[in-house]
Amino acid sequence: MSSPRDGGTDWEMVIGLEVHVELHTRTKMFSSAPNNFGDEPNTNITPTCLGLPGSLPVLNERAVELAITMGLALNSEIAPSVFHRKNYFYPDMPKDFQISQYDQPICVGGWLELPQGKRIGIERAHLEEDTGKSTHVGGGGGRIHGSDYSLVDYNRAGVPLLEIVSRPHMNSPDEARAYAEELRAILLATGVSDARMEEGSMRVDANVSVRPAGTDELRTRCEIKNLNSFRSLGRAIAYEAQRHIDLYEHGEEPTQETRHWAEDEGRTHTLRSKEEANDYRYFPEPDLVLLNPSREWVEDLRARLPELPAQRRAALREATGGEAADVAAIVARGLDRLVRGAVAAGADPGRALTHAGHNLSMDGAADLDPAAFAALIGMEKAGDLTATQAKTVLAEMVDTGESPEDIAARLGFEAMDTSALEEMVERAVAANDAAWQKFCAGEDKVQGVFVGFVMKETRGQADGKAVSAILRARREASR
Amino acid sequence: MSAVEIAAKVRSGEWSAVDVLEGHLEAISAREDEIHAFNLVMVEQARRAAAAVDDAVASGRDPGPLAGVPLALKDNMCTHGVPTTCSSRILDDWKPPYDATVVTRAVEAGAVVIGKTNLDEFAMGSSTEHSAFGPTLNPHDTTRVPGGSSGGSAAAVAAGFSSLALGSDTGGSIRQPAALCGVVGVKPTYGLVSRYGLVAFASSLDQIGPFATSVADAALMLEVIAGHDPMDSTSIPRPSPDISSHLDQGVEGMRIGLVTELMEGIDPDVSARVHQAAEALTAAGAVVDEVSVPATLYGLTAYYLIAPAEASSNLARFDGVRYGLRVDGPDTAEMMIRTRSAGFGDEVKARIMLGTFALSAGYYEAFYGKAQKVRTLVRREFAAAYADHDLLLSPTSPSVAFPLGAKADPMSMYMCDVCTLPSNLSGEAAMSVPYGTGAHGLPVGVQVLAPAMGEVEMFRAAAVLEAAAPSDHDGEEGRS
Known part of the structure; x- marks a missing residue:
């Protein structure tokens, strides 16, 4: 794309997407609690979902199958993988750490082909557990700061997620949308997820930067969150890229940070800067063992892949x-x-x-x-x-x-025979002589008058094309 | 009182489980005020459970292999509807909505849970002095500690409050107090006993095991709680081993190595007993020699990085949001800070800080990463030792029970675990067997170490040592 202010530099967007999808399992990632959206708060819970002392995680085999299925659909390598603990304090995280795959994800590499033919690289896809859902009540505009109190629904805590990370291979909002839509189509086709953006079972974050067109540099990127529809995704990327271009053209630079898309304002805001980023103190989850799917299992799942x-x-x-x-x-x-x-x-x-x-x-x-x-x-x-x-x-x-x-x-739809139709056309011409003169003078558009007449007479059963043909033949004959 | 005998006589109807229980409750009444082994004595629940066992016997049903046997549980094992405190203020009034797997299995086997025992807060310590509810004292000498962290369980068995007890062992927390209290204590192979319902200290090291007054009782208890549990992903997918029927098979022809490095820095009264134990095994037909496992010397350092690192994460959940203590604050972060500041004792705070540091960006490789390499080295060197040995032998504790307050310096307290924690790092089995007395006439424990799943051989050697152990007044060179 080129800047509206400066004809000098052509800019190209560089976009990568991180997509979290809830896996369509009966039970949660590490416990037997039901994985059901929309139930009464805090009913789908076990000691493990609440992180009660003494509880332990047990990996859901179906979640692994769905992750492998998605990996195969994205042409990824299925690798031996390890779960880590991502440590940070937050009230909707029952253990105050999240179990997530880190440097050894289950799906490595791969690609997705857009309908127009372009291939978008896949970096990785990894399994992790969802957090609970917080609702902040009272002041603060729905944010924790300034609210009077917060309610937490742990039904979502421990729901299995697959985070699919693309390579920065998209160069326009349309491509990003097409990628997200194609990913959703694959998720639905494979039954991996119901991928409902409005229910949060598919959540898209966009990493956006720009560069001079024709170069392959990777400049400072910003991560955009709160993209709740494909439309928001496109709008937010367009806004953010333009913001970067404006900064560069004023001799400034964007800072690496996480930004929040405000749909009503049509702009992004700083959520947290790189300096504020947590030290998550990742280390291998000692309560789980190495996940090393057998060749047979993977091949069996490959054989069961539907047509994509x-x-x-x-x-x-x-x-x-x-x-x-x-x-x-x-x-x-x-x-x-x-x-x-x-x-x-x-x-x-x-x-x-x-x-x-x-x-x-x-x-x-x-x-x-x-x-x-x-x-x-x-x-x-x-x-x-x-x-x-x-x-x-x-x-x-x-x-x-x-x-x-x-x-x-x-319905009485029997094709009218041609003679009946010709007779009808004669009546139409007789009733609209002025129009007929115009038609003969070459004003084709008036033929609608005759077609309309015939249609009205036949209550729509006549073939419009046949009427046109009779009209044209009659005009030829009268010349 | 012997668990094997109680179970046999209750099952046959000769003894009543209620009578057995009342006998133990009397012992508790007599000395518990002095010892403080328990955080909670479950008098009414225990009476109901014992009566149910007697009813079963009366109606011709078999209550199970632990019929009517009183069992004390370390208070870091979840008991449905019964407070589980970990001897910490932060779990104030928390009643778990579920039973730990070991509790379920013991109760199904007919055991009568008699109470929840005191421990160093969250099992962090070697003396049971770091309990929010005050220390447990050693029944052999109440000016001295019972060891720890499972000091309450060890003391309960040593004082005759309970026939059996369960403890947890992360770096020696079963074996060291067993040695100091003169009872048998077993740390099984990692994964042999389910950890589901054990409040985690360091998940990769924690293992539940029995305390008993005899090797046979310990075997019976272990057989009941061992075996695969689908609720614990690290549980070994095998049935519980049969140990009891092999106990009398002796050690004829076994090759047993005395670990050189673990004999260094040991009090002479203790090392003398270990040498006697080696001689007893030789006399029973084993081939005993010295074997070097140098990595055990680095074990302590590795342990004190890995265990706090895992603890810093495991104990994060105690944040005041969902259960236990909450100290309010102006916002959520401040509430969490105030809750944790008020709820945790100093030793727990120290270990959380140590562990947080060891996992921090920029330090991970130098500390946690390096410690994991040492752990690998310990495993490898044990494997090498077991290539030409069936079992290894060492002291359990460098000294007999020490006076309260004697190890105020954390490093000297940490040294208590030097002989025991290598087995936690390697995930292998080890147990402490009483072997006579040392200084001040206090009990000495000898440690038998085995490779993973080597419990049967380990118990056979333990049985030989039990039979050969000097009685209380035999050859106490170190007695003052």
Whole structure:
């Protein structure tokens, strides 16, 4: 991007994302307490969740499986890993330390491919436990400082998290959004997480810096927190990058710090500087043992990986020849299997993509029977249904599960024969002579008058394209 | 009173568990004011438990291998609904909502929990003087300490308050007080006994084990509490070993090494007993020689970095937020500071500060990192010694019980654990067996060390030493 103030330097954004996702397990990371969002506060707890004296952590095997699954989906190496203690005092941390993987994470390296084709490197993904959730009541604007008292819900304490750290490979807010959205799509496809940003089961922090375009330097970065939607993510990055550019162009430099995105103000604020950073006194968690997944286990999980979004996009393009953006949108909405199934059953790929792209936004569309979808497209191609009728029938198919033939018959959608249509067009012309003169003079846009007339007369059952064709033929003949 | 005998006679219906309990409660009434072994005597709960054992026997059910045996628990083991204090003000009035695994297993085996015993606060100490509730005194001489940190448990067994007791051993906290009180004390292989419900001091070193008046009683107790526990990730996934049926197999043909380095700086009355013990083992058919394990000399330094480092993290949770003591302050941080300042004793504070420092950025490698390397070295050298020895032998404590207040200097107190803590660093088994008396007619303990899971061989040697031990008035050269 280039600076609005200075045409001299072109700046390039450098963005890396740290994404925390809650793993979709039945129980917590180190205890048998249920992992359930939204329950009555402090009901999903055990002595371990509360860090009671004498309690011990026992690693949840399912959490490890989900971490490995995500690692495999991100093309990571699955490595022997170690849990550490991250020590700091905070009331929502029951033990006043957090169990987290540190310098030996379970997933090392890897990459994620954006729908437009760019590969974003993955640095690592590691397992850790979540903290409790604090609510600060009274003054202080929701912050601990200045509040009258605080309430802590330990239901979240010990919920398994996977922190996925990208390499600083994104160069625009759009790329960062695309990365986060693709990551979410993979999490959903694999069942690793329900990845709901609004419930906090997917939390994105952005590391942002800028550099002169064309260089590969890495300048001082700031970490932006409190990004609660993909939209916030894009806006915050754009704001922060511009802030850095402004500083550089005034001969100043940003300082490395953590900043808070204020959505209502549309800006970031200092949260804590590097100097204020805690000394976490990491050391290996002595209550847990080395986590060293066997080859067999990893390969078994690899074999059970579902088809991932990138593979689905590739397959859909191959099946339909569609444009990358259209294909990506259809995969994102989970309609690709329907389209591929219909095409395999003989449907016209173009019509299948068009319907999936425009006429199937309702719930349940993905469950449509591909063969029935193909049959509908066949009827449309054969001229038995108009495009408008096909759309109506499609909606009914999703709604009722009836066959397109039955629905068309029930709604009286039988294609009008051409002579009836021609007669209708004659009446339309007779009733709108002035418009007809304009049409003959070449004003194509007035043909809407005739099409509208015919549609009204037929209560929408006529094929608009057929009406246009008759009109044009009549004009040719009258010349 | 022998646990083996009590259990056998209660199971057969010859004795009543209630009578056994009342006998012990009488002993407590007679001397507890003087000794202060307990933080809490659970009179009513114990009476109900004993009655339940008798009911089971009367209705033809077997209460289990510890039927009716009184058991004292170090007060750092969680007991459901019963205060668990760690002898610290900071756990003021805290009642755990759950039982430690060892408590569950002992109760299921028919044991009658008689009380919670005093300790050095959070098990940090070697004399039981660092208790927020005052010291425990040695039943053999009440001007002297019982050792520590499990001094209450050792004293309770030595004074006949309880047939059995459980303690925890992080650097010698079972074996050293066992030696000073003249009872048997066992630190099992790390992972043999579940730590679930043991309030952690140093997680990688802590291990629960028995106190008993005999080797056979200690074996019985250990068999009940040992074996895999899915609630403890460091628990060894094996069933409890059968030790009792091997106790009489002797040491014929065993190779036993007397550890040279652990004989240095030992009081002569103690080292004389250790040499006698070596001779007794030789007489029983073992081949005893001297073996050098030099890394044991660095053990103390490594131990006093690793244990405080882990403790600084383990004890962070005592912050006044959820349970125990809270001293209010103007904000959360100040509340935590005031709570911890008021709730912890000086020794605990010193170790938290030491451990925090050892883990701090810029010091980690020089202190904690280096200590871990020493730990590896200790393991390696023990492994080398065990390559041509079945067991090792040493004193348990450098001296007999010392007077209260005699070791006000922390370093001299820390030296009490020099012989015991190498086994914690290596995670291997060791136990103390009474072997006659030393200066002032006070008990001397001999330590038998074994490789990991070497409990059976260790107990066999202990049984030989128990049988050969000089009676109270035999050959007390050092007696004043």
